[in-house]
Amino acid sequence: MRSDTRAGRLPEPSSPIADDGDAIRFCRTCAFAGACLAVGYGKPELEALHCLVEHVGPYRTGDHVFRTGDPFRAIFAVRAGTVKTCLVDRDGREQVLGFYLPGEVIGLNAIYPEQFPCDAIALENAQFCRFSFPAMSALATRMPAVQQHLFRLLSKELGTASLLAGDHSADERVAAFLCDLGSRYEARGFSGTRFALSMSRGDIANYLRLASETVSRVLTRFRSQGLIALEGRQVELLDADALRQLGEGLLPG
Amino acid sequence: MRSDTRAGRLPEPSSPIADDGDAIRFCRTCAFAGACLAVGYGKPELEALHCLVEHVGPYRTGDHVFRTGDPFRAIFAVRAGTVKTCLVDRDGREQVLGFYLPGEVIGLNAIYPEQFPCDAIALENAQFCRFSFPAMSALATRMPAVQQHLFRLLSKELGTASLLAGDHSADERVAAFLCDLGSRYEARGFSGTRFALSMSRGDIANYLRLASETVSRVLTRFRSQGLIALEGRQVELLDADALRQLGEGLLPG
DNA sequence: GCGGCATCTTGATCAGGATCAGTCCGGCGA
DNA sequence: TCGCCGGACTGATCCTGATCAAGATGCCGC
Structure with missing residues (x-):
């Protein structure tokens, strides 16, 4: 399953990686x-x-x-x-x-x-x-x-x-999901507005307790409303404020 | 708001109360x-x-x-x-x-x-x-x-x-709710099959992310199916196994 | 290139539960 | 005793999102 213990040789240059810790210091962005x-x-x-x-x-x-x-x-x-x-x-x-x-x-x-x-x-x-x-x-x-x-x-x-666990509409859920991901990427030092969804639509839907078709439709609509740009799994939050307002019901804080 | 510190003088004889601790010993049923x-x-x-x-x-x-x-x-x-x-x-x-x-x-x-x-x-x-x-x-x-x-x-x-947080039907939710309450009462030393719901239908519904009308309907149906006995807020689980089976999707374990 | 497969998108229909509305019941204060 | 009020039950209707179905797109191995 694993290849070996040598780090930094993954064939995935675009993937976010936490900054490296060493024997003296942890990764700066780590939870610890x-x-x-x-x-x-x-x-x-x-x-x-x-x-x-x-x-x-x-x-x-x-x-x-x-x-x-x-x-x-x-x-x-x-x-x-x-x-x-x-x-x-x-x-x-x-x-x-x-x-x-x-x-x-x-x-x-x-x-x-x-x-x-x-x-x-x-x-x-x-x-x-x-x-x-x-x-x-x-x-x-x-x-x-x-x-x-x-x-x-x-x-x-x-x-x-x-x-x-709250009961929220599909729009609220998807908007909150995007905002949450964005702010978490941002907290870890990555872009909070442009990032790749590493999970499938099906996984997103499952997580949000929706059908994957619904997620597709909502994303498509968000794009047509100019809230996001979307190309495959690459997403950009164009109107983060509007999204945050939509999703505020289930956003932390 | 509070009357005094003397315990055991609440005007609510039927209400469950954890067994008393004292200066040497905590209540036996307490989480601590x-x-x-x-x-x-x-x-x-x-x-x-x-x-x-x-x-x-x-x-x-x-x-x-x-x-x-x-x-x-x-x-x-x-x-x-x-x-x-x-x-x-x-x-x-x-x-x-x-x-x-x-x-x-x-x-x-x-x-x-x-x-x-x-x-x-x-x-x-x-x-x-x-x-x-x-x-x-x-x-x-x-x-x-x-x-x-x-x-x-x-x-x-x-x-x-x-x-x-899972997506479950109204029946599953209500059944799981009743089973969960029962087993928690039992774990604390009370009856796990006969107890009073201390919360309104509205609170139950809100907790389960349902409308209170739906909770009413499901409870009524459970009663007509012989799964529970119900009189106001007093409830008895007549067929706990069937309920547990219904609710197993969101029951702990 | 091509076929095969998974993922994604879009459309049409369906159903579970929300909503709205009306009734009933029990408790409480005047 | 009465009237009021909140909670609970029941019925009729509506709506969101699930489901079913059919393409579209992208990816990988050959």
Whole structure:
């Protein structure tokens, strides 16, 4: 499944990648960057934080990072590529829970059940930082900043999950989806208005609890209204304000 | 609003109440009971855990426990009564996020934004244990069991939130709602098949993203099918298996 | 180039649940 | 006792988005 451990040799030059960390410093855009900075450089805790990180990948498009039922031992920060998490009900229908960009963290919902409640599948070739969770929570007891970070990550994801549960029209959902993706790309240092959708229309639809035909239609209409430019999976938000207004009902904040 | 601190004097004899804790011991059915037991009796940490708990209430039906925008300083465990949490969008429409029974914890989604993102409203006269969050997370760094508990509580709520986000029929939603309530009552030591719905049909509908008329119709049909007995807000699950099967698509596990 | 396949788009029809409207019921205060 | 009011139930109609169906487009291997 994986080729080898040498990084930076992915045949995907246009794919966003988090800036590289090294033995001294985490990626600046990583979800754990704050925790890392908080301890300052050279402290023994920093070394501890690095000891429990393991770079894994590359995974190829369609590969599983983890599967439903796998024992929970670690959480993963996306270093490169994008991932979707999805659960598969017993009828075999999958339900997309979320998309994760470089710098974001997957696996938090496995803490309680102690096994992964969902699959995580690479949407593009992807790499990860793997944080052993026992080691991480042990470290968290010594480093309040790390504990704080974990609490915040969990709480944040809780907020976004409940927003999606609301009853909103297809237009609202799609608009909010585009705005959310944009602001997340922007937060990680990429363009917030021009980006590629790494997931299929079907995945978007599944995530938004719509039919893929509906997503197509809404996107087409948004384009004809001049709200977005669209070419295949490449999208540009032309009127981000209008989109944000449309989607405000389920946008964070 | 509150009368005094003496417990057990609520004018609501039929309302479920978590068993009483005292200075030495937490309520056995409380979400924090495990953390409490883990430290053993008489240890200094136990005293610390008690120092940061404050019994608050009683609140009367309709009272706010906290409001959207209130600065986040504490989480609350329900001691008696039931609560709903709901966010109010700028059009003034409210969206119910969840119902909380004795022993359950509210306020976890406020950690990240550092202010409450929703209102919490008592559905019956209610009392709470208030846990100062700064004190609690400080304690968590010294007591791995407390930290573990917080992680698990957060992760668990994450799981339930994403289940509700799926696209399911009205029947599935209502069936799952009834089963979930039943098993939660059971887990806290009450009957899992006979209980009173402390919330209105409108609240149920809002929570399930349905119209209240739809909830009425589904409940009526369930009754005519012999799945439940229903009299006002008093409900009995007559065929819990059938209900569970109906709702399995969005039931935890 | 070509065929094969998955993805995307567009159109026509259908259905589940929302909405609107009317009635009933129980609780409460005057 | 009465009238009021909010909550609950039921029926009729409407509308959004799902489903079914048919092309269009793009991608890959050969």
